[in-house]
Amino acid sequence: MVCVGRRILPKCEIREEAQDCLRLLSGRAHRVFTGIALCTSNGKTRERVVESRLRFKRLSGREVEMYLATDEWRGKAGGYAIQGQAAMFVARLIGSYSGVVGLPLYETAALLVGEGYPVLGGRFGDSG
Numbered sequence: 828m829v830c831v832g833r834r835i836l837p838k839c840e841i842r843e844e845a846q847d848c849l850r851l852l853s854g855r856a857h858r859v860f861t862g863i864a865l866c867t868s869n870g871k872t873r874e875r876v877v878e879s880r881l882r883f884k885r886l887s888g889r890e891v892e893m894y895l896a897t898d899e900w901r902g903k904a905g906g907y908a909i910q911g912q913a914a915m916f917v918a919r920l921i922g923s924y925s926g927v928v929g930l931p932l933y934e935t936a937a938l939l940v941g942e943g944y945p946v947l948g949g950r951f952g953d954s955g
Contacts, residue, residue: 829905831857839906842895848906849894852916854885857905861926865938873938877931879922881909886916 829836831851839845859879866872886894894900899911907913909927925932936946 828860829857830860831855836905838902838904839900840902845895845900845903845906846891849886849891849900852883852886852905852907853891854883856880856882859905859922859927861923861929861931863931863935863938865935865942867942873941875931875934875938877923877926877934879920879924879927881917881921881927882919883916884918890916 829848834851836848836851836857837844839848857880859881861877861879862874863877864872864874894907894912894916897912899908899913900906907916909917909924920927923931923933926934939946
């Protein structure tokens with residue numbers, strides 16, 4: 828979820844939505860919230876919400892139009908994909924880059940390790 832102030836930005840499906848989002852984000856700070864949940868073997872659920880704070884540089888009309896032409900924005904919350912060309916718009920990021928992409932790896936690994944699943948070395952699930 829991408830938020831500017833109290834506003835939640837849409838997962839953009841049409842060009843005009845993405846254009847509006849990028850214009851709103853231009854030169855401003857915003858927050859990205861990503862939720863993860865792990866269902867444990869004993870039937871419990873462990874959850875985390877990861878917050879990342881970003882600031883975009885001020886975008887020119889030309890930059891917005893060129894980015895829209897890439898179609899990277901399609902289906903993306905806030906109208907951008909940080910793992911693509913929109914990375915050039917990010918002046919500051921505090922938090923989880925992978926959380927902005929979509930899966931906060933540090934927090935996911937911490938949940939798995941906390942439940943006894945090794946995440947490093949060998950294949951996933953191996954004990955050694």
